[in-house]
Amino acid sequence: MDITLNEDHVMLRDTALSFAQGALTKARIRELETTEHGFDTGVWQEMTQMGWAAACFPEKYGGAEASLFELALIVEALGNGAVPSPIFSTVIESGFLLLDAASAPQKDEWLQRIAEGEALLTVALMEANGGLRPQDVKAAIVRAGNGFRIDGTKAFVRDAGAADGIISLVRSGERPEDLTLALVPKDAKGVSMRRMPAAGGEALWEVAFNGVEVNADAIVSEMGGAWPWATRLLLRGAAFKSAELVGIGGAALDLTVEYAKQRVQFGKPIGSFQGVQHHCAEMYRDLEVSRLLSWQASSSMGAGLAGEREVAMAKAKASQCIPALTRTAHQIHGAIAYYRDYPLELYYHRALAAQAAYGDAAYHRRTLARLLTSDKNSFRGADPHELPVHYF
Amino acid sequence: MEFQLNAEEAAFRDEVRAFLRRELTPEVFAAHRDTTEQGMWTADFTKAFRRKLGAAGYLGMGWPKEYGGGGRSRIYQAILWDEMEWHRAPGLDRSMTYIPNAVMTFGSDAQKAALLPKIICGEISWFVGYSEPEAGSDLANLKTRAVADGDDFVITGQKAFSSDAHMADYGWVAARTDPNSERHKGLSMFIVDMKSPGVTIARHPTLAGWTHHSVHFDNVRVPRSMLVGELHQGWKVVMGAIDFERAALASPGLVNYQFDRLLAWCAHGRDGGERPIDDPVVQDTLVRLAIEAEGGRIMSYWLASLHARGQYPQHETSLALLVKRETARLFDEAAMDLLGPYAPLRAGAPHAQLEGEVEVEYRDHLYFQFAAGGFDITRNVVAQRGLKLPR
DSSP: OOOOOOOHHHHHHHHHHHHHHHHHHHHHOOOOTTTTSSSSSSHHHHHHHTTOOOTTGGGGGTTOOOOOHHHHHHHHHHHHOOOOTIIIIIIIIIHHHHHHHHOOHHHHHEEEHHHHSSSSSSOOOTTTTOSGGGGGGEEEEEEETTEEEEEEEEEEEEETOOOEEEEEEEEEESTTTEEEEEEETTTTEEEEEEEOOGGGGOOOEEEEEEEEEGGGEESSTTTTOHHHHHHHHHHHHHHHHHHHHHHHHHHHHHHHHHHHOOOTTTTTTGGGGGHHHHHHHHHHHHHHHHHHHHHHHHHHSSSSTTTTTHHHHHHHHHHHHHHHEEEEHHHHHGGGGSTTTTTTHHHHHHHHHHHTTTTTHHHHHHHHHHHHHOOHHHHSSSSSSOOOOOOO | BBBBBHHHHHHHHHHHHHHHHHSHHHHHHHHOOOOTTSSSSSSHHHHHHHHHHHHHTTTTTSSOOGGGGOOOOOHHHHHHHHHHHHHTOTTTTTTHHHHHHHHHHHHOOHHHHHHHHHHHHHHOOOOEEBBBTTTTOOOOOOOOOEEEETTTEEEEEEEEOTTTTGGGGGGEEEEEEOOOOTTTEEEEEEEEEETTTTEEEEEEEEEEESSEEEEEEEEEEEEGGGEEEEEBHHHHHHHHHHHHHHHHHTTTHHHHHHHHHEEEHHHHHTTTTTOOOHHHHHHHHHHHHHHHHHHHHHHHHHHHHHHHHTTOOOOHHHHHHHHHHHHHHHHHHHHHHHGGGGGGGOTTSSSHHHHHHHHHHHGGGGGGTGGGGGHHHHHEEEEEEEEIOOO
16 A cells, blocks of 8 residues: 655646646636637647647557556646646547547547547537436437438537537437447537536537438447446546546635735734634645545546446545535635636636536435445445444 | 555455454453443453553564564554554553654653563553643643752642543653743653652543543652653654654544444344335435545555655644544444434443444544544644644
């Protein structure tokens, strides 16, 4: 056991933080929230040049074969800097999905271009019902000639407006898990979309497929084989969102502590008041617990659903704590941070958006309840004691 | 970054588990458990068990080899503490954690030579004489005086809230040596033989059912050789070793035991009734507790990892202790909630659940809220030392 950052981790974290905090002015970030795509393409180019898009990819696709934990340190830093980017849609959703499930030609077509910042992809999982279960998928794919036709509407699709293709989870049979992934080019006939304006400028889209025809080679993995890949995508998404939430929380706490040191009322810095100190100590407590759970989550993922318990714990905790932390941060700041030109509001909004992504706290507690009731021992971690039954 | 025990660490954990299960059988629990003692075991059994820990090499396993220790990393000590707490073993206290570390850090060569061989065998027990009637949260307000007289110091004063003083062979006592000093200046640390003339111990029954103690020093003569560190520099000694004790107190074993016990209870229907665990509300409660317990567990091993890498976490140990104890209180509260009508039943009552332990702990753990700093004082420490907020 060694729960510490090694020298490479520290260097990576510091580099990423320094970039994330300096990449964009806060005014530019607010401006980006009003744009169609929501992120700065120049900044994304810089990130890909640093190798961040392909950090975990194999070398043959321009990657550095870094660990998921190392990418999580980068994502944590991006959360800290409130940097909008397509890293979730293009890398964490699509890139890993293609690595997991795609054919060699599909990988060859997309991964190198993702690595170089020349292509953006996204994944359309959810629909208007907001569910994350297989039975919640209604949009359907049927055979049509030599290819397929897709009808239905997806929702909550990240960065769909900017993406070159949308890997869509669609129904190919009647049983709940008869689901298929199809890569739909954004300019395919019958695709229409509209923005779902959301907190923090999150670029969520509703994407409608109206008789969209795709070729047989658009299918990712095999017909009816999509759900296991979708669950892995959700797992990774939740792990990296918990890392982003930790970054968001860290920035909100830093702003608050700095403000509490400087702001003088009643003749003293407000940070000398115990009421304020106790708030700050609890924010810090929740942040550090969330950080350690998040580190464990990204370190635990591997084959299949390895790390399911750890990821669910991390996302449940961060989804609950970090928005609460930003609310307390506003409490300590008072009116000044209610104005948009004060940076705290960026984090207030991003925490709201991030807690909802890839399952909110209740969703992940439901996952944990399922694990608890199906296997008490695996639920209790790697080395459980025998349950103390001498009482009965 | 590695969150799992490696093979050698896991083997050590298994060894410790086997030792504890062998030594702490249900028969041993039945014979020696004693809720009138703070440690929940009889004083005799606690002392006997301390010697067994010594004989097994556990007391000195983390000490440097020059003091006869095993030189093993803090990860191993954390595993030992974790397992001892989970198995509710006696002896995980200041005599094993705080005092030996303080003696090694601040003691004279003669003190080390005289005391460490006895400590490592588990032959001696200690009490820590810091708190006083007027010096609780505000420790620097302490009034006990030590006056130089020939080759001795003469100590007079009152120590309060003195855990396990009645079974202690020695006291680790802070006293004011400069009568004109204020606050944390002018204090010195002494090792006091508890058999010295002038030492008297008073008993104070607590609401938890166990008896606490206070210690009165009436012109107690202590040889100058038992001054620890430099004269008037006692505050350094107070602060210097406290993080080690906090790290031990922040062990996750207790909370994991609370979880496992509550889970076992919820998975077990009473008198043919429904199992609580089949109720989604109960599941949600257990899941929320599990997340907090896991956070505390990792935080504890995070501290051990930092120590093992030669780093010196400071306020982080206070934070970890706060997390552990707040989480333990969450479990006390949740157990009250889940046990319903059984919750207030005391051990031995008809239909009492879990041998009445949950009711005992609901009272016992109340001290977590004020001892070793307590929740609010610890929040001050974290805010001021960790976040550098102004005093």
